[in-house]
Every structure is written in C-alpha cells, then in structure tokens.
Amino acid sequence: MNRQAQAAVLFLLGAALLHAGLTDLYLRYVKAGLRPMLLASGVVLIAAALATVWYEWRAGRQRPQGKGHAHPEPRVSWLLVLPLLALILVAPPALGSYSALRTGTALQQPYGYAALPADGPLRLNLVDYAGRAAYDHGRSLGDRQVKVAGFVALDRTGTPYLVRMALNCCAADAQPVKVGLTGRIPPVLQPDTWLEVTGTYTAKRTKDPVNGGPIPFIEVTGAVPVEAPKDPYDETWNN
Incomplete structure (x- = not known):
C-alpha cells in the first residue's frame, strides 16, 4: 500500500x-x-x-x-x-433476544429513586421499573398503572420477558435488563418484537439462570406493538 x-x-x-x-x-x-x-x-x-x-x-x-x-x-x-x-x-441490527438470553441480567441496585408524578399512569424506563420492583419492592409504585417498553425474549420454557440492553460504552459491553411478564399476556409473542406493556407491580420474581441476578415481573393488563426506538440501547442503568 x-x-x-x-x-x-x-x-x-x-x-x-x-x-x-x-x-x-x-x-x-x-x-x-x-x-x-x-x-x-x-x-x-x-x-x-x-x-x-x-x-x-x-x-x-x-x-x-x-x-x-x-x-x-x-x-x-x-x-x-x-x-x-x-x-x-454491514449495518448490524441491535442486539436482541439471542444475546439477552445468553447473558446475565445487568440490573443493579440504584443509589436512589426519582420522585414520581402524583397521579396518572406512570411511563417508566424499563430499567427504572426493574430497579424499583426488585430493590424497592414496589413501595414507590404501589398499585399504580405503569407503562414500560422493550423487546420480547422467550426462554426455553416459553416464559416471556421484556428486555432492554444496557451499555457502558459500546455494543460490545451491552448487557440485558429483564422484566418477566405475567397476567394478561398476548397469546402470540415473537422474539425481538417491541412492545409497550401496561401493568402493575407484582411481588413475583425469579433468578436469572445465567448469573443468578434478580428478574422482577410486571402484572400485564395490556400490551401493544411499538416501533423500535432510534436508540435501542439503554444508558440509564449505570447513571
């Protein structure tokens, strides 16, 4: 050359x-x-x-x-x-369900919780909901209606999760934050489909089989497909 x-x-x-x-x-x-x-x-x-x-x-x-x-x-x-x-x-797609199910949850206990609006439905970042559900035990959520969005991942048993991939720097270090779905789950779910889920806090939780981290659930009352966001990754988990 x-x-x-x-x-x-x-x-x-x-x-x-x-x-x-x-x-x-x-x-x-x-x-x-x-x-x-x-x-x-x-x-x-x-x-x-x-x-x-x-x-x-x-x-x-x-x-x-x-x-x-x-x-x-x-x-x-x-x-x-x-x-x-x-x-x-090459324009690779954003990391999805395949990576999410093979990587342990990155959910970490937050330093604190931002104040929530006094009334009306809560539109929360999925990582924010997961942190409040897993570590605050839903005290700040109560029985209020919550809206969260993410892509669908189905484990080997068919259990559905709503996921956002969190990153520190670049896609190479992306890790998933997972929220299990229970309640009125749509009858047909396709992996990597983006959904906006409406529901309420539930104490149900499980451990991630990859790293034993907590996976909280949300009691689903409704779900609608949505377009994938321009920025598919979540940066709020480590702020």
Whole structure:
C-alpha cells in the first residue's frame, strides 16, 4: 500500500465515521454520548488523509525527476480496509433476544429513586421499573398503572420477558435488563418484537439462570406493538 492508497483509505474511513455520526447508524455501535468523539475522529482521519496527499505532492515537486523510489508499506496495512468495509457494507441490527438470553441480567441496585408524578399512569424506563420492583419492592409504585417498553425474549420454557440492553460504552459491553411478564399476556409473542406493556407491580420474581441476578415481573393488563426506538440501547442503568 503506497502513500496515495493510505490517504484514500484514511479519507474513506473518516467519511464513513462522519456518515455514521451524522445519522442514527452510530447508535448501533456506541452510546449516544460518544457522538462528538466519533465525529471528531472522522474529522481527524480526513485531515490526516489530506495532509498525506499534500505532503506527497510537495515531495514529488521537490524530488528531481527520475530520482528516488517508493518504499512499499507492509501488506498487513491493508487490514485497515476491513473496518471500512464493515462500516460501509454491514449495518448490524441491535442486539436482541439471542444475546439477552445468553447473558446475565445487568440490573443493579440504584443509589436512589426519582420522585414520581402524583397521579396518572406512570411511563417508566424499563430499567427504572426493574430497579424499583426488585430493590424497592414496589413501595414507590404501589398499585399504580405503569407503562414500560422493550423487546420480547422467550426462554426455553416459553416464559416471556421484556428486555432492554444496557451499555457502558459500546455494543460490545451491552448487557440485558429483564422484566418477566405475567397476567394478561398476548397469546402470540415473537422474539425481538417491541412492545409497550401496561401493568402493575407484582411481588413475583425469579433468578436469572445465567448469573443468578434478580428478574422482577410486571402484572400485564395490556400490551401493544411499538416501533423500535432510534436508540435501542439503554444508558440509564449505570447513571
């Protein structure tokens, strides 16, 4: 790979990072808070590519004609093309039920619980509901109606769970938070279908067979399919 090829690869990789960062594509890879760093990386790579082209052009003008020769770079440098191809050709789906059922719950006891509205149905983040149900034993929920959303996962026995994948940094460290469904469960559930579930707190719970972590349940009174959110991952669990 000569310098011109290196510059082309750097430019395309930077452009791909900018494309991902300026659209919702980057949410498949990293959490939303890393968007500025992703955009900055794209700008740096493009700047490096342009600087390489300029340096080669200037060196070519200063070099006497017919003198000098290029030193080929190691062939391993072509591996730089692989992440470029991955960004351009592959748009992986967000992690779903397959990963959720093979990874232990990431639910952790929160430091505290935010105050809830005094009346009306509660629209809660699934991780927030799970924390209140598992560690606060539903005291802050009482018998109030709750709405939570997530994707469906079915274990080997057919028990349905509503899941959100939580992450610290990127999709590589994503872990599930699971809430079991009981009560008026829809008769047909497809894994990875996104649902908004309406229900109430129940003391029923189980242990995650992977890591023994707590999985609380919700007493379902209704459920409707919803579109998957633009950001399929949840970042609130470790805040």
